[in-house]
Amino acid sequence: MTTDVPRLDGPAADALLKVGRFFTKWEQTDDGRAQFREGGRAGDFFYRDRWSHDKVVRSTHGVNCTGSCSWKVYVKDGIITWEAQQTDYPSTGPDRPEYEPRGCPRGAAFSWYTYSPTRVRYPYARGVLLELYREAKHRLGDPVEAFREISTDPVKRRKYQQARGKGGLVRITWDEALEIAAASYVNTIKHYGPDRCVSFSPIPAMSMVSHAIGTRFNHLIGGAMTSFYDWYADLPVASPQVFGDQTDVPESGDWWDATYLMMWGSNVPVTRTPDAHWMAEVRYRGTKVVTVSPDYADNVKFADDWIPAQAGTDAALAMAMGHVILKENFVDRQSEYFTDYTKQFTDFGMLITLEEHPDGHGLVPGKFLTAADLDAHRDTSDAAFKTVMWDRATGAPAIPNGSMGHRYNEADQGMWNLDLGDIDPALTLLGEAGAEGVEVNLPCFEDPRGEGSIIKRGLPARRVEGRLVTTVFDLMLAQYGVGREGLPGVWAAGYDDPTVPYTPAWQEEITSVPAEAVTRLAREFAQNSEESKGRTMIIIGAGICHWFHADATYRAIIALLMMTGCIGRNGGGWAHYVGQEKCRPMTGWFNMANAMDWQRPPRTMIGTAYWYMHTDQWRTDGFSADRIKSPLSQGRLDGMHTADTVALSHRLGWMPFYPQFDVNPLDLADEAAAAVERGEFETPQAYVAARLKSGDLKSAVEDIDAPENWPRTMILWRSNLFGSSAKGAEYFSKHLLGTHNNVMENQHGADARPKVVKWHDEAPEGKLDLLITADFRMTSSTLLSDLVLPAATWYEKHDLSSTDMHPYVHAFTPAIDPPWETKSDFDLFADLATRISQFARKHLGVRKDLVAVALQHDTPGQIAQPGGHVPDWRGTDVDAVPGRNLPVLAVVERDYTAIADKLLTVGPLAEKLGFTVKNITYDVSHQVERLGRLHGVYPSGPAEGRPAINTDQRLAEAILTFSGTTNGELATQGFHTLERKTGRKLADLSAGSEEKLISFVQTQQSPQPVITSPEWSGSETGGRRYAAFTINTERLKPWHTLSGRMHFFLDHDWMTDAGENLPTYRPPLDMTRAYGEPELGPNGEKAITVRYLTVHNKWSIHSEYQDNLFMLSLGRGGPQAWLSVADARSIGVSDNDWVELTSANGVFVARAVVTSKLPDGICYVQHAQERTIDVPKSEATGRRGGIHNSVTRILLKPTHLIGGYAHQAYAFNYLGPTGVQRDIVSTVRRRSQEVQY
Amino acid sequence: MAPQRRRVMAQVAMVMNLDKCIGCHTCSVTCKQAWTNRSGLEYVWFNNVETRPGQGYPRTYEDQEKWQGGWVRTRSGRLQLRSGGRFKKLLSIFASPVQPEMHDYYEPWTYDYENLFQSPLSDDFPVARPKSLVTGDDMAITASANWDDSLGGSEASEAADPILVKLREEANLHIKTEYEKTFMFFVPRICEHCLNPSCMASCPSGAIYKREEDGIVLVDQDRCRGWRQCITGCPYKKIYFNHRTGKAEKCHFCYPRLEVGLPTVCSETCVGRLRYIGLILYDPDAVTAAALADDKDLYQAQLDVMLDPRDPQVIADAKASGIQPDWLEAAQRSPVYALIKHFKVALPLHPEYRTMPMVWYVPPLSPVVDLLKDQGHDSEAGGNLFGAIDALRIPLEYLAELFTAGDVEMVRLVLQKLAAMRSYMRDVTLGRPRQPELAAAVGMEERALEQMYRLLAIAKYDERY
Incomplete structure (x- = not known):
């Protein structure tokens, strides 16, 4: 053999190979490197067999991540095996990237839950409660009487309340679980009032049917539904303040249209994982990407420039950019584009x-x-x-x-x-x-x-x-x-x-960002905006939205986009993404969920104020309202405790509060009717107003700790309040639930008590009679609950999903039936309603309910209080007039024996009053009639003749049928209505789609692009990408604001007194002065006080997935707190050491992650780390370490309570105080490495 | 004596554009769920994603002095397994091979989730504690398959990232991992399905084979005797030992999917849309020579082994070698070929291991270090475009150690191409006059730049696979 061929190995090996070749012939390469042989591939079959499956089902994950990704769920032998992304989204067009594939590692790990050891398979109750209940029922014979006894007997009550969260759950039947739940509901309604029932289930868009069914149940019985978008601090209050809109933003596909893209406080690859590719890809079109973030976040990897502004100082940066832009484009020279735009679309020209x-x-x-x-x-x-x-x-x-x-x-x-x-x-x-x-x-x-x-x-x-x-x-x-x-x-x-x-x-001293860099940034920003006619976009998110003064910060940033003509342009504007708030089929969801087809109005509540008051966090809040005031304040916030501002906002009709008054609203309605009957008052409203004015009747909030004003029955589904969003989680445990907690005793705020809200020396512990949670996994909430109901997962039910991030509606479809004794939320509420209706025959019957609701945005309620003053009637000679400076008062009839029938049919108000969204009323009589033919009608009973929506699929169908985005007939009808109001041509935007009605089956087949509709402010007509407010800029439809334009200036009295008429910079809160926390920096030996930032977690979506074995295996396997190298060193902490983080509110125990990416002075404690996985006992209290929110508390900004005035008016999840937590500080210590469980 | 006709073989290959990788690990999870969520494979990630700087998985696997993977060129100019020749292998077959142990991977665990249901009434919250999946005992978690995730450097990675160590020891280049100079990027890794697989050469049982039709490297589960020599032999440590079956398992390029026309799980589920799969035609008789090139010539040598699927001679040779017309067509429209050989923006991972890896990478851009400098590779100013490449946060030397056996120039040229594309396309996007000189500056035609843009940015499904 020739030797000029390169050879492998050595002569010995050659010899060996030759021997082998002597015995067996094979073909080989000339160098003998590779041999060609037949056969030997029997082993291939193993993987081929593993890949085989019986069916693939389309579903998704309802997890408030904004992804709304469509997934393929694989099933083999009736078992869910795994999931992978769907790739069949309608095309975005030939010259753009597509939406496929959408998903993330968390979603890819979901199927683990189906058969996991944390799966809730059966109903559970706490043994202590169950024994007490069974004994009482055995003796009394009636479930409601039995529950009344155990919940009112102080000893029994204490016994089961104090057992909350401490194990001792026992398996029970569905029958008994529903009986106890229904008994508590009926007891609450009868003895305290329906508004003492409270429900929490966030984010409709992530599974509209599951959300709507429970919400519908809640509103049919007259309970309070607490908000979530503001409570999560995901609502950018600046949006209603500036745009008069909740939040309306571009789909991620529109990032592709941007020619200058800033990511400001939004870590796109981690929090918008399926959308991040647009940002990566648009760079290849020549778009510059700039990231503003204190840490070297995952998105910084993609940036051309990293602007490492100190945490919480973003508004200083934005104000300086504004300084440069205004000077160079409006004063030194005038940009025609900017001038024309701001004259027409902003309040720049208003006097x-x-x-x-x-x-x-x-x-x-x-x-x-x-x-x-x-x-x-x-x-x-x-x-x-x-x-x-x-x-x-x-x-x-x-x-x-x-x-x-x-x-x-x-x-x-x-x-x-x-x-x-x-x-x-x-x-x-x-x-x-x-x-x-x-x-x-x-x-x-x-x-x-x-x-x-x-x-x-x-x-x-x-x-x-x-x-x-x-x-x-x-x-x-x-x-x-x-x-x-x-x-x-x-x-x-x-x-x-x-x-x-x-x-x-000036900003350099605050943000640490070099002045020259900011000047350059501002110039690039303006230059790009002018050349591209507004294609500058800022992706903005929780990194800045969760600060106390986030509204001011957002306004400073949005101002940059407004002055450079970028709002209402494809590729431009503010792209705020925190929360999956966009329920694209809005009218159908809104009216079905709120049971507007049966009775109006619903009791919707601002979550932050609800928890702030009911968990008694106000009692230790030394940061009263006058701490935010301007040196130019005219005194209207002076000396006011935040709790008093909440009370004021309720009595003036600015914001709702529940319970509404200190009496049962069923009894109040009876009394009012009697007074009218007696001829003492013209109307029930006048009766209530007079009693309020006289002080004889009071807002419940004014004596929030009185037992008659406590929330009594609470249900959680699709949510994990106690393991996730509960700012001040330990106060929830202490006051709402009455169980053990980690609240550190402190007297903060003792010197600044409210004047209106009544102080009790002893704070109540254990307000709730019954806490019910439905979930498919064990969470902090299920651990604390009295009843745990086994829920179907997202792969086991029908539902609908939509999001801001893409323009499609698509389906959840069961891959398997709910296993073990699990039930879909739909079936759970249908069963619960049935049981309540049964008990009601004896205990409730038909009652009248006096309902008080706030003055609403997009209704004439927003022109109730001209001038934006504070027309307080309490202790003044101002009259109290319902709907003017009092809440709107309405009398609603509730047939408690018919809750189930109403829940499962479309009620008559649908065709009588129509369905209204954003002040456009849709005539849906044609749709009601069609649904009746499609689903059949109830043949008898209270809902006789009404169309059935008695399965999850049918409710999904109703949502799609009643919405303009999914029913072209309604879209065009709505545009015609809007044409009359505006005098502008609009109906062409949906013309040609009148025949298009997206059915539920279609959403199961593939994601369905929605129809342009007046429910939203952007146009998708002709296949363009959705960008907010393009209808405003192109069709001259006004924004829903005072001036009809976007507002730089806000003139409400409280905005003036807070010093926030105009965009401005406000520093992070000084927690030392506000709450007596230690000063930032080294704090005694081996301790350091840092800003406690609860950033989003790469391995979970809120608390979901943080207990998932796959995610834990890819992360650090348990609770973690990220520290800078220098901060860790200063307290003797090495990577993976156990540390404790404390504040007056509680303690969080975690392992340290020491990283070069963080600056000093801040600590990252990823959002929604629960106490269920690997959390030891703390040294600080000797009790189990807390959740991430155990160290936080509710910080409520009173200006968010403004209502009744133009665009500063309430709507559910639209405006209300936000549950911010970024300003919190915590002291970090290295603890004993010998941990106890 | 040269053969009459060149032998032509087909190889399925992958390119990952690291510039688009968001480090989300979806690929890892979908792969794990589909293939390795079985007992014996708890620690196994056919696909994993590493944060750089960092130690990799298994930790420090790139330190071949320690792990003895891949090939070396002997003094006599032959190619020999680093761990020793076949003869030596045969003689030492019963000795424990050099390979990572559990602590180099990690001790897999679960939690006693049942406690959340079953805990009797006590005085505190129940909690699920970690339990070893190896011993069943309580354990403290100190390592995982992804311990460095998103750190952007730490003391540990500074000391133990094999590339940082090498640069420090061999090039006297001290790259500090500190806040001001932080850099970070992600490297997803699967089996390289090498043209010259050292795992295969290491197997005493002949259980590892490379499929003739597509070059996928597989372990015959029937023939594997669990010698574990392949684990030593693979320099990428992408062969794992199944502790339950006692056999080796590895990424199989999802052949059950590929065979029915579907891309690999990791590719189809990649939400960064950064993976490309395609066929490469190559000359198997040229592989050894190419693998023997000098370190810095390895990249070019590997390119030369790949044949132009549109060259009539190659087409004729391929047909003669039994390559079917549809495979030839696939090779001609291969996005992988385009990125590797046509545009030359994809580079091999550690060519110096001489295994001829078939998963290639487009290196990532990164932010400029110094905000004060009036320059950016920001695609707006074509003029100072290239100066900025040296100001990027990821040191070119680091990338060169990964992809070009230390040749910084080649990495620089690739990044310049990306920058030029961005700059050129900005003019197109904003409707300005185009600047052909931007393409020329990186040795490309305008049309090629636009094609590359389409492949990298638009990246439609049927153009990625």
Whole structure:
């Protein structure tokens, strides 16, 4: 053999091979490296066999991750084997990436739960409770009487309440579980009132049917449904403040249209895993990607520039960018694109009054000038809600179309639009006849302790009918410190002047980001926006949304997009993603879930205030409302405890609160009816108003700890409140549940008690009579529950899913039937309703219910309180008028014997009143009739003749049928309605889709793209990607705000007193002064106090998956806290050491993860780490370490309670105080490494 | 004596674009669920994802001084298993091979979840404690298959990341893992299905074979005798020992799916959309010579082994070698071939192991280190595009150690191509005049740049696989 061929190995091996070849012939390569042989592949069969399966079913995961990914679930021999992503999304078009595949490791690990040892297979009750109940029932014979006895006998009550969370669960039958649950419901309704029942189940979009069925049940009995989007602090309050909208954002496919993309506080690869590819891919189109994040987060990997702003200081960065953008594009030169855009679509051109501060601080901004201030217009309809511009064409004030004053009256029909007509609005009054430079005073919060100071700036102003006015634009330049020739005031010398807010150099001292970098960033931002006509996008999220002053921060960031014309543009705008809030088939879900077809209104409640009051966190809250006030406050927040602001918001109809009053609303309705009967009052409403005004009847919130005002029966499904979102989790355990807890005794707040809300020296422990949780796995909530109900998983039921992130609706489909004794949520509530209806025959019957609800957004309720004042009737001579400065009061009839029948049929109000969303009422009589033919109608009973929705599939069908996005007939009908209001052409957006009705079966076949509908603000017409507010910018439909435009300026009295009329920077809370926590930094020997940041977890979605064996195997296998290298070293902590994190609120025990990616001074404790997996006892209390939220508490910002005024008006999950937790600090110590369980 | 006709073989290969990898590990989980969630394989991840800098899985597997994987070129110019020649292997077959032990992988565990239901009434919350899946005892978790995840460096990785160690010891390059200079990227790994598999050469039983039609390397479960020499032989440590069956198992490129026209599980479920599968035609008789090239020539030598599927001579040779027309067609439209050989943006993982790996990688871009510098590879300013490549956070030397046996220039050129593509496409996106010089600067045609953009960015399903 020739030797010039490269050879393997050595001569000995060659010899060996030759011997082998002598015995067996085979073909080989010339170098003898490879041999070609036949056969020997029998082993292949093993994997082929493993791959085989019987069927593949489409489903998804209902987990509030915003993914809404469609999955293939594989089934073999009746067993779910594994899952993989579907790839059959409708195409985005030839020149774009597709949505396929969507999924993440968490979803891919889901099937583990089906047969896992943490699967809840049967109903359970705590043995202590069960014994007490059985004994009482045996003796008394009646379940309701039995439950009443054990829940009212102090000894028995204490006994079962204190056992909560401590094991001792025993298996029971469904029959008995439902009996106990129903007994508690009936007892609560009968003896305390239906509004003492409370339900919590978040995020409808993640499984609409499962959400709707329980919510529908809750509203049929008259219970309170607590909100979640605001409670999770996922609601960006800035959105209703700026846009008058809950949250409306682009689908991720629209990131592809951006030509400049910032990720600001949003760790896209971790929290938007299936969407991250758009961000990665758009870079290849030449889009620059910039990340703002204190840590080297996973998304920084993709950035061209990493802006490592200190945690919580983002608004300082944004204000400095705004300074540069305003100066270089509105003053030094004028960008035509920016100018035209801001005139038409923002309040830049609106006039604001300037007033003398009552305490002699000089001129300060006042209110929007309105038609009510102008002689010629004073008497027009809703004049106080018509904002005014300075018209350069006429040299006079002008009232443009489209403000809220044009929305709710007949006279202005067709004028609610953004067509400026002949008006040539002045952005600035500088140079206008009659204008002069005046000095104004503005609040500033640069002091890290949060103390405000006053800055003096100049702007042009003139008189209009006696009032001194300027424009919002002029105020913005003043606020941002952008000086102009000839104006008085203190101005920065240049970008490098660190002494004057809000220059780039000024922000450097706060954020640590070099001034030059910020200047460059701002220039790139503006340049791109101008060249691309608004294709600059900011993806923004929980990293900044969860701070106390997140609304201010968001406004500062959104302002950048508004001034550069990026909102309402494909590829531009704010892309806020926290929470899966977008239920695309909105009208159907909303009306079915709220049982609007049977009775109205529902009791919806702001979650944050509910838990803040009912878990008694207000009792140790030393951070009262006047701590957020401006140095220019006019006193309306002075001395107010946050609990008192909650009470005020309820009594003025700003926000709901439940229980509503200190009496059973069923009894109140009877009393009111009797009073009307007696001729003492015209209406029940007048009766209630009079009693409230006299003080004879009180808001329940004013004596929240009185037993008659406690929540009594509570049900959780699709949720894990106690292991996930419960800020101040230990207070929940202590006060709501009455069991052991880790609250550290502290007297904080003792010197600042509320004046209105009554103080009891002894705080109640154990308010709830019964806690019921339905779940398919064991969580902190099931451990604490009195009854644990076994739920079907997402692979075992029918449901619907949708999200912000993509424009499709798709289905859950059972791969297997619910195994063991598990039940779908649908069946659970159907059974529970049936049982309650049975007990009701004896105990409840038909009752009237006096329901109090807040003044609502997108209803005339938002024009109830003109001027944005505080028309308090308590202790003043102001009248208390329902629907004006009192809640809206309604009387609802509840037939408690018919709950099940109503739950499972479409009620008659559907065709009588129609279904209303965003002030557009849809006539659905055709749809009701169609459903009746499709599903059949109930033949007899209370729901006789009504269409059946008595299976999960049928309820899904109803949701799709009643929504414009999935039923083209309704979309077009809604647009025609909107055309009449706006006088603008709109119906063409859905024209041609009238025949399209997406059925549930279609959603099971493949994800279905939705139809453009007035339920949302963007257009998908012609296959374009969804971007919010494109209908506003392209069709001139107003935003749902006071001016009809996007707002830089907010003029409610409380916004003024909080110093937040305009975008501004507010530092993270000083927790030392506010709550007596240690100062940040080293803290005694081997301890350090750091900002406790509960970032999202790569290995879980909220608490889901954090107990999943696969995820635990890929992570660190248990609770963890991430520390910087230097911070860890300073307290002697090495990687994987056990540490304890404490605050006055409780303790979290975890293993340290020491990483170079974190800066010093912050600690990452991933969100929703429960206490179920590998949590030892703590050294601090000797009890089991807590969940991540054991160290936190509720921090409630009172300005979020503003209501009854224009776009600052309540709607469920739309506006309300957010449950923020980012400002929390914690002290970290290395603990004994010998842990006990 | 040269053969009359060149022998042509087909190899299924993969390219992963690390620039798009988000480190989500979906690939790992879907693979695990489909193939290895069985007893005996608890610690086995046919597909895993490593955070860099970091130690990898099993830890420090790249340290071949220690683990003795792959091939070496002997002084006499032959190719020999690093762990010793076949003769030596035969003689030492009963000795315990050099291979990672449990602590180099990790001790798999579960939890006593049952306690959450069964705990009797006590005075505190029940909890599920970790239990070893090996011993059944309580255990403390100190390692996993992904311990370094998303750390962006730590003291441990600085000391034990084999690449950092090598750069420090051999190139005197001290790369600190500290906040100001943090860098981080992810490397998903499956079996390389090498053209010159050292695992196969290591197997005393001949149980490992490479399928003729597609080059997939498999372990014949009937013939495997559990010698575990393959584990030593594989420098990527992608062969695992099933403790239950006593046999070796490894990534099989999802052949049961491939055979019915489906991509691998890891590819189809990759939500970063960064995996490409395609056929490569190669000359099996050229493999050994290529594997013997000098370290820095290995990349080019491996490219040369791959044949142009549109070359008429190659087509003729392929047909003569029994390659079917549909396979030839697949080779011609192979995105993998395009990225590896046509655009030359994909690079092999550790070519210096000389196994001729068939899973290649597009290296990642990263943010610039210094915010103050008035430059960015931000695709906006074509002018200073290339200067910025050296200012990126991921040291080029680090990438070069992974993909080019230390040749920094080659890595730089690839990153420049990506940067040029971005810059060029920005003009297209914004409707500005195009700048052909941007393509020329990286030695590409404008049209090629646009094709590459389409493949990397649009990446439709049927163009990825």
